[in-house]
Every structure is written in C-alpha cells, then in structure tokens.
Amino acid sequence: MSESLYFIAVVPPQEIQEEITALKHEIAEKYGSKHALRSPPHITLHMPFKWKDKRFDELAEVMKNLNSDLEPFEVELKNFDFFEPRVVFVSVVENAKLEELQKRVVDACRRELKLDNANYKDRPFHPHVTIGFRDLKKAMFYEAKKEFDNREVNSQFSVNEITILKHDGKKWNVMDF
Secondary structure: OOEEEEEEEEOOOHHHHHHHHHHHHHHHHHHOOOHHHHOOOOEEEEEEEEEEHHHHHHHHHHHHHHHHHOOOEEEEEEEEEEEOOOEEEEEEOOOHHHHHHHHHHHHHHHHHHOOOOHHHHOOOOOOEEEEEOOOOOHHHHHHHHHHHHOOOOEEEEEEOOOEEEEEOOOOEEEOOO
C-alpha cells in the first residue's frame, strides 16, 4: 500500500513566492543551505504526515470543506527571525485569523481524518516562511543571522485558500484538489 508525506499550508501568491524564493537562493549560495528550496514558500498549518495515496480524495474533501468556509483575510510578512541554531525565516505578523485557521485545520484533521500529529502537543503555532534550515551549519547560521538581522522585508497578501503539498521523494509539490 503506497503512502506519501503530505502537509497543509498557506501558499502566498506567485509574486511573493518569487521574492521569497530569491531569498532561499541567496541563503543557498552564500551559506550552503539548499533544503528550503525543496518546497514552495509557505506557512505550515499542519506539519508533515504520512497518508495513503488511495485516500487522497478523503484528505482533499476535508480541505475543500475548510476552503469553502474560509473568509479571506490579510497576512503580513515582515522582516526576519531565527530558530537558533539552524533556521532563518521571514516573520509573519501576529494574526488571530491565521491562528484560528490553523486550529481549524488541525481539528478537522484530527476529527474527520483521525490524524493526530503528536508534535503539536509541545510546540505552539509559530507561523513563518522558512528560507534556510536543517542543512544550515551552525557557523553559517550565525553569519546569516548577522546579515538578515539588519535586513527588511515587508509583503502583504490575502489568504483565500489552504493548500495540500505532497512530497515526491525529492521535493514538495502543490496538489490540485
């Protein structure tokens, strides 16, 4: 039985994706961290989970229902922050509607799909858009931190849908549903 890794996210519009992807390329070139290039820029709403491919329609149906109830709202991306000693990200300005959406996604996955991700019990929701992580060496992290601490970025976009991403063994792809 074939299973794949999936996760649920908000993916910004193309123009903002291009800006953030340019930052990911910069981190890759200057600091040797290429892992973030394996996914489109996104804000994770539900961490990666294994799911049977033959049950994709069931997952898609739950997300369609969430999308049909979603009232669009604005999200602001502002400047950079860090999870020491490996992650560099674009910060998401605190947003009650985004937090509510994340709770609805996790609750729907738990209730309707019997999907419980134990990682959530110890980690509060901290929305962000990663540009460098996992393969960023500690020494390079601190160099990147010095540079990005003083840089600014500011973008806004409207959230009008959530997205399912699927891992193909090399990278994450947005799924149509």
